[in-house]
Amino acid sequence: MAFKGVRYAGLEWKNITASKIMWMVITAIAIMPLLYGALYLAAFQDPYARLNTVPVAVVNEDKGAVIAAESRNLGDDVVDELKGTDDGLQWNFVSADEAQKGLEDGRYFMTC
Incomplete structure (x- = not known):
């Protein structure tokens, strides 16, 4: 019995990224921590x-x-x-x- 987790993860990623709305959600989730970090650093710059x-x-x-x-x-x-x-x-x-x-x-x- 072989481990099929990687295969199932790949199929799940394929299903998630098939929709344009999900791409927007993934992009928003990736941008929010970057935006928070940039604002934090700008607030305490000098x-x-x-x-x-x-x-x-x-x-x-x-x-x-x-x-x-x-x-x-x-x-x-x-x-x-x-x-x-x-x-x-x-x-x-x-x-x-x-x-x-x-x-x-x-x-x-x-x-x-």
Whole structure:
């Protein structure tokens, strides 16, 4: 008794591919994983290139302090440094109330 599975598989393939509709189904099943993979790779190609489109509210409530007999306001130093950078997030320098409203209505993704 010989194994006839290959012969039966060939006959089944012949029956399946006889119809044009089945060819379209086979093609769709083959294309869907390729399309999914291409979209996945395109979504994560370079996530850091578009960081400047992420709106972030920056609130400076630093009152300053006297450090080693010198008046310093480190909050202003940080804000000035952020204003001088072109790469990174989209910095928006606003008040605390404006930042809270922006978070609630979706204008800002984060508050610092």
